[in-house]
Amino acid sequence: MTTSRLPEPAAVPAAEDLLGGWIGLDPTIVGSGSIARAVQSRMEALGIADPAAVVSLARRDTAERDRLVEEVVVGESWFFRDPQVFSFVCRAAALRAALPGRPPIRILSAPCAGGEEPYSLAMGLLEAGLAADRFTIDAIDVSHVALERARRARYTANAFRNADNSFHDRWFQRDGQLSTLDESVRRLVRFSWANLLDPSFPDEPLGTGTYDVVFCRNLLIYLSPEARGRAERVLDRLVAADGLLVLGAAEPPIIRGDWLPAGDTSVFALRRGIRSADQAAPLRPAARRPEPSSPPRVREAAVADAAAPGPAPASSLDDVLREAGALANARQFATALELCVAHTRAAGPDPQLFFLMGMLHQSAGDPDRAEGCFHKTLYLDAAHDEALLALALLAAQRGDALMAEKYRQSAARILSRKASP
Numbered sequence: 001m002t003t004s005r006l007p008e009p010a011a012v013p014a015a016e017d018l019l020g021g022w023i024g025l026d027p028t029i030v031g032s033g034s035i036a037r038a039v040q041s042r043m044e045a046l047g048i049a050d051p052a053a054v055v056s057l058a059r060r061d062t063a064e065r066d067r068l069v070e071e072v073v074v075g076e077s078w079f080f081r082d083p084q085v086f087s088f089v090c091r092a093a094a095l096r097a098a099l100p101g102r103p104p105i106r107i108l109s110a111p112c113a114g115g116e117e118p119y120s121l122a123m124g125l126l127e128a129g130l131a132a133d134r135f136t137i138d139a140i141d142v143s144h145v146a147l148e149r150a151r152r153a154r155y156t157a158n159a160f161r162n163a164d165n166s167f168h169d170r171w172f173q174r175d176g177q178l179s180t181l182d183e184s185v186r187r188l189v190r191f192s193w194a195n196l197l198d199p200s201f202p203d204e205p206l207g208t209g210t211y212d213v214v215f216c217r218n219l220l221i222y223l224s225p226e227a228r229g230r231a232e233r234v235l236d237r238l239v240a241a242d243g244l245l246v247l248g249a250a251e252p253p254i255i256r257g258d259w260l261p262a263g264d265t266s267v268f269a270l271r272r273g274i275r276s277a278d279q280a281a282p283l284r285p286a287a288r289r290p291e292p293s294s295p296p297r298v299r300e301a302a303v304a305d306a307a308a309p310g311p312a313p314a315s316s317l318d319d320v321l322r323e324a325g326a327l328a329n330a331r332q333f334a335t336a337l338e339l340c341v342a343h344t345r346a347a348g349p350d351p352q353l354f355f356l357m358g359m360l361h362q363s364a365g366d367p368d369r370a371e372g373c374f375h376k377t378l379y380l381d382a383a384h385d386e387a388l389l390a391l392a393l394l395a396a397q398r399g400d401a402l403m404a405e406k407y408r409q410s411a412a413r414i415l416s417r418k419a420s421p
Helices: 009-023 032-046 051-060 062-070 083-097 116-127 144-152 166-171 225-238 317-329 333-347 351-363 367-380 385-397 401-419
Strands: 105-109 135-141 172-175 178-181 189-193 211-215 239-246 259-261 269-272
Touching: 009 032, 009 051, 009 062, 032 051, 032 062, 051 062, 062 144, 083 105, 083 116, 083 211, 083 239, 083 269, 105 116, 116 135, 116 166, 116 189, 116 211, 135 144, 144 189, 166 172, 211 225, 225 239, 317 333, 317 351, 333 351, 351 367, 351 385, 367 385, 385 401
Parallel strands: 105 135, 105 211, 135 189, 211 239
Antiparallel strands: 172 178, 239 269, 259 269
16 A cells, blocks of 8 residues: 655654664754655555654664665765865875875765765876875765765766866766766775764774865755764764865854864865964955945944945955965954954955855854855855855754755755856
8 A cells, every 4th residue: 555645744753863863864954844755755665554654664674774864865966066176185185195105095985975076086186197006085875876876887967067077078988868987987986885973983894094085075064963063073083183174165164173274265175283374275265246336234243334435455355365264274263354344344345255254253153143244245146155055054053944945945056057068
């Protein structure tokens, strides 16, 4: 017997509890409707009319539990997503690998979805001049379906969304509507099933060694606060003392511990420890955009008159972004904000500057002022996907799942347009 009716609301919390305990999923992020549809799908597949029985079975049977997980996890990605991130990481890896006596660079992609990310890393490292024996790439995911797709390495046009797809002709062979990755790249990535939140992680086949680079993009934003803490402790064990942790656009401000920016604001890479301001990596400024006819309404008192007339700026926007980034790296958030406000008063609003101020407020533990700055960023640049993702995270943190989803959908549409040739 099958059913097309969504399970009763009373059955959903049990599924939420199961998924939260196993993969750390925050139901306020994905929405109860998504979890209800996942339970419904398993009801229909199993021919079971009672949703509680489906959840009970998933608790007893690990295979059925994994099938329920498959209905919920999001495995969407494409090759060289955020190409500046791969350029930064591959350059850094090539420099490290060139050091005398240096062992091969170790990289982990977790989660790896359908393999687009770890394969992009392999191609990028080869093109950066690294020999295949100078690096290793491990890739893990909680989805068996995604891992099987990754091992096949056959992709539709949807996986090639970047404007620059010159790598396609070098590394792929066309087979009708699909593109198959060359074996010389496929053999450089070792795929394994693993769950970062499993108490036994890390375990074989990964071993217990640390990694020079860990990619963990857009996982933390889907986790509950408790699960996020567990995941961060695992990441802390995995990243080498001098290693890099690469996150999604909205995630650097929410991670705890002694992490600092390792590159500019578009790279989302972190490293350990404190360094002086003059050693900090510069931030990459965005191109100036036309100013609006009237300034945005300012929520926080610190920048309430940010658009008011002021003296001519003593420094260029590039210099201010660079200096503010250095101050942020040294955890001097208040001083960095003062510098940003002073430049805004003198030179007028700029979306990249307001976005940086939002990140600074968020890092300083002031989500309300951060939200105000992200809204001003969007006032000046409605296609600023990073600001939308940051707002989605803030909305989810205060329990507004509906608004968080709206922000995420808007960011996804913008990213899709940007990725189109």
